[in-house]
Amino acid sequence: MKAKEVFDRCQSDDQLPNADIVIGADTIVVKDGHVLEKPKDATDAIRMLTQLSGTTHQALTGVQIFSKAPNGEVEKINFVEITDVTFKKLDLETIKAYVDSGEPFDKAGAYGIQGNASAFVDSIKGDYWNVVGLPRNRLCSELSKLCRP
Template sequence: MTNLILASSSPRRKELLDNLHLTFEIKSSDVDESYNPNLSPEEIVMELASRKAKAVFAESSDSFVIGSDTVVVDEVAVLGKPKDSDEAFNMLKSLSGKMHSVYTGVSIISPHAEKKFFVKTDVLFWELSDEEIHKYIHTGEPFDKAGAYGIQGIGSTLVKEIHGDYFAVVGLPLSRTIRELQIAGFRL
């Protein structure tokens, strides 16, 4: 049986794959996540996903490795994970009452090839009061998530509408990922 490895320490990505009853390992990679600010959001997420997958594949070259990365893009900037409460507040304030885009990139590396792709999902937030934002930040949920919110948790109460792949917003577009794994030769 060929090994499947998730190159991520994200509990959300792990949970998504667990829900499919797949057997896989987790091997987190400690790669540099800085990027050229001139890259498009889709280029950023595919580059970072590829870096993560390649770092793990270098130690497990007989396996199928999945790397993934997610960013949130508002009207003016690419939003990663907030560094502190002030940055989380500013991110959430910028998303309040507006549509933003979530880009998730995936890299699947097998012994034969690498396949990279991205999925874009548009998310509309309710108009949020400063009090609502502070209350949400106080939960601690925003700090390890791109754009300072988690759609699968308490952050779901901030979301008015979603257009696209819900699982991509969580951190791994499951349906596309499974199909690409099968095309690459992985047997479920």
């Protein structure tokens, strides 16, 4: 919905550039069928990280691309990229120190793989950039399709 709103505004608002492509993306973390969004507070972050400790979860990023073709037609592409992330077993002291750093509060699942939480990761299966928040490999593939005649 965000991408559509921005695309439409760029087409109709003279104060904004007339964008031919707008990309929107949002990432969530899922553990055992439960969505772990951004933590509400330190207690919530500790709960999430404790739940992820020593287990595998999924990072899912939903992407929507709006593109205006030279003939004026608008094309919409949607996809969801899924990456499995396995955390090492974390002790409560480590979790609390990470939460005290402030890093987990604006991140789904209460961690950022590109930051200090990279030390928590035992392995990933899939696109690292998807866990960061934008599945660049799939995005580039989808964008390249728009450039073909």
